[in-house]
Amino acid sequence: MDQDQELMLRTANGDSSAFETLFRKWERRVYAFLYRALGSGEAAEDCLQETFVKLWRSAPRYRPDFKVSTYLFRIASNAMIDQRRRETRHSRVATPLSDCDTYSSVDALRSDVSEPPDEIAAKEADELLQAAIAELPLDQRTAFVLSHFSGLTYAEVAEITHTKLGTVASRKFAAVKTLQRKLSRSFGGLKNGVQ
Amino acid sequence: MECNSAETQFVSYIDGELSGPLLEQLEQHLQECPKCRAALEEMRNFLEVRIPKDSPEPSHDLLPGLRRRIAEPSFERVWTVRRLSLAAAAALALVAAGWLYHVDFFRGSAAQARSVERVLSLMKDATGWQDIYGVAAELEISQVAAADTVKAALVPLPSPEDTPVEITYKSSGSGEFLQGILDPGNYESVTEGACSGAECWILHDSTKNLWVSTRTHTPVRVDFGTAVGGWLSIQNIEYSRREGVLVPSGFDVLLWGPGGEQSLRLTLTLKDAEFFQQEG
Numbered sequence: 513m514d515q516d517q518e519l520m521l522r523t524a525n526g527d528s529s530a531f532e533t534l535f536r537k538w539e540r541r542v543y544a545f546l547y548r549a550l551g552s553g554e555a556a557e558d559c560l561q562e563t564f565v566k567l568w569r570s571a572p573r574y575r576p577d578f579k580v581s582t583y584l585f586r587i588a589s590n591a592m593i594d595q596r597r598r599e600t601r602h603s604r605v606a607t608p609l610s611d612c613d614t615y616s617s618v619d620a621l622r623s624d625v626s627e628p629p630d631e632i633a634a635k636e637a638d639e640l641l642q643a644a645i646a647e648l649p650l651d652q653r654t655a656f657v658l659s660h661f662s663g664l665t666y667a668e669v670a671e672i673t674h675t676k677l678g679t680v681a682s683r684k685f686a687a688v689k690t691l692q693r694k695l696s697r698s699f700g701g702l703k704n705g706v707q
Numbered sequence: 708m709e710c711n712s713a714e715t716q717f718v719s720y721i722d723g724e725l726s727g728p729l730l731e732q733l734e735q736h737l738q739e740c741p742k743c744r745a746a747l748e749e750m751r752n753f754l755e756v757r758i759p760k761d762s763p764e765p766s767h768d769l770l771p772g773l774r775r776r777i778a779e780p781s782f783e784r785v786w787t788v789r790r791l792s793l794a795a796a797a798a799l800a801l802v803a804a805g806w807l808y809h810v811d812f813f814r815g816s817a818a819q820a821r822s823v824e825r826v827l828s829l830m831k832d833a834t835g836w837q838d839i840y841g842v843a844a845e846l847e848i849s850q851v852a853a854a855d856t857v858k859a860a861l862v863p864l865p866s867p868e869d870t871p872v873e874i875t876y877k878s879s880g881s882g883e884f885l886q887g888i889l890d891p892g893n894y895e896s897v898t899e900g901a902c903s904g905a906e907c908w909i910l911h912d913s914t915k916n917l918w919v920s921t922r923t924h925t926p927v928r929v930d931f932g933t934a935v936g937g938w939l940s941i942q943n944i945e946y947s948r949r950e951g952v953l954v955p956s957g958f959d960v961l962l963w964g965p966g967g968e969q970s971l972r973l974t975l976t977l978k979d980a981e982f983f984q985q986e987g
Contacts, residue, residue, distance in 0.1 A: 528777070535770060544762035557765050561773055568777045641758060659722065660754075661762050666724045685718045692753050 516580035524571040531571070534580070535564050542588050545662040549592045549653060551642045559595050563588040585664065585672045589654060596650075644694045648687050655680050656687035708736040713743050717750050 513521075516537075522530035542563060546556035566587050574583060645653060651673070658669045659680070666680045673680070713736045719725045720733055737744050 528774070531777070532770060532774075535773065539769070540764060543765055547762055553763060553766060557769060560765065561769050561776065564773055565776045637757075660758065661760060663760070666719070666722070681719045681724065682715070684722075685715055688718050688750065688754065691758065692750065695757050696753070 513576055514579075517576045520571060520574050520580050520583075521576065523568065524574055531564075531568055534567070534584075538581070538584055539564075541662045542584065545585065545588055545657050546592055548642070548645055548657040548661045550595060551646045555595055559588065559591040563591045566591070579668070579671075581664070582668055582671045585658060585662065585668070589658075589672055592654075593650070640695060641691075644691050647694075648690060651675075652683045652687040652690070655683035656691075659684055708732045710736075710740060710743055713737070713740070714746060717747050718754075720747070721751050721754060 516534065519530040519534050523534065539560060543556055543560050546559045546563075547553060550556050550559065563584070567584060570587070574580075645657065648656065654673055655669055655675075658664050658672060659666065664672070666677050666684075669680045670677045675683075713733055716725060716729065716733050720730070725733060737747065
């Protein structure tokens with residue numbers, strides 16, 4: 513039994529200090545996943561808190577044959593999906609999923625930028641990245657973000673998303689290729705003065 | 708290995724996730740193919756430069772708020788209304804599910820009678836019920852009287868495949884359960900209950916009937932308390948994909964009580980983002 517599992521079992525017995533240790537250990541990586549998957553710091557903070565509330569409440573049902581990281585990110589992944597559904601309901605506007613060839617928010621951002629690439633603020637570059645990630649299909653986005661930003665192995669991502677290892681690899685590859693095409697295009701367009 | 712096949716392994720290779728014969732084949736190909744070596748380096752450079760792995764951190768310390776949240780009263784209590792009969796509880800379940808899904812529930816005969824303990828045992832052993840791949844909801848309903856108070860909370864057991872299912876319960880302040888048609892435009896107020904955030908809420912309509920709606924996951928249990936002894940469970944949900952999101956397309960509804968068990972398989976079509984209707 514590893515340290516996380518011991519902390520989780522103590523949490524199951526109502527030990528809030530063990531729970532807070534888990535929170536401190538994992539909050540940044542879970543937040544990174546939620547922030548990149550949702551594209552909003554505010555939504556990510558809400559979801560992060562919700563994730564750990566659910567972790568606390570479900571702790572008595574935790575089985576130590578599961579890794580805590582897998583258990584935690586599965587909760588976070590569900591919270592992210594719930595959040596996305598809430599946003600969709602409220603906005604009543606469907607999120608574009610994979611219309612890579614249509615006018616996209618990346619294109620919209622690009623058209624608003626008139627500075628040469630070496631003067632693009634880091635924030636704008638991050639916005640471009642976020643917009644491109646947001647347009648990935650949900651399964652690709654989840655696999656990519658869990659692996660790339662939260663540092664999880666493909667095996668862990670496969671367990672969290674209930675898929676096979678090869679599926680995670682193919683989803684991440686597809687996501688990277690899409691991002692490469694979109695971001696290189698937008699970056700290249702900027703470099704060449706294309707508005 | 709062909710160039711096309713090699714390219715599909717680039718990301719896994721960069722991530723250090725390749726091993727065995729596939730790794731050997733890719734490295735062999737890379738030694739022989741300058742075009743793929745260049746493409747690999749381009750992808751590696753793209754990932755390092757354009758998609759840095761560092762991400763922003765939360766804008767403030769979330770732990771104090773989290774401490775408050777987990778200190779909230781436990782929801783794992785049962786309905787305290789003792790005046791209710793099983794018939795009323797069953798009626799509630801029927802109204803809840805039957806109304807929502809427009810289904811005539813009691814088409815079959817009552818199954819073999821079971822004791823409350825037996826029902827509890829069945830619930831514990833039910834597929835997915837205590838499986839961490841499911842998410843359950845329990846409702847605590849107390850003081851269903853003049854000052855209607857309904858608390859609901861989610862018991863989160865995460866699932867990669869689950870998706871929220873809407874269930875709605877209706878009761879009047881007297882403990883009698885009235886069947887009716889939900890009129891979303893008829894609400895006087897919408898307030899959040901003791902449940903978390905936007906995941907459940909309490910509604911009062913103009914007839915003063917109390918509606919509780921909670922967004923939850925499969926399986927669902929509505930606990931009417933041992934004084935009444937009834938359970939409504941939604942299990943074995945099948946999903947279909949809609950706009951890239953898995954949504955329920957069918958499930959089993961099971962109703963238990965000391966007097967018996969009823970079950971029905973529902974197939975659903977998504978009318979809109981929020982409501983489902985029985986198909987056929």
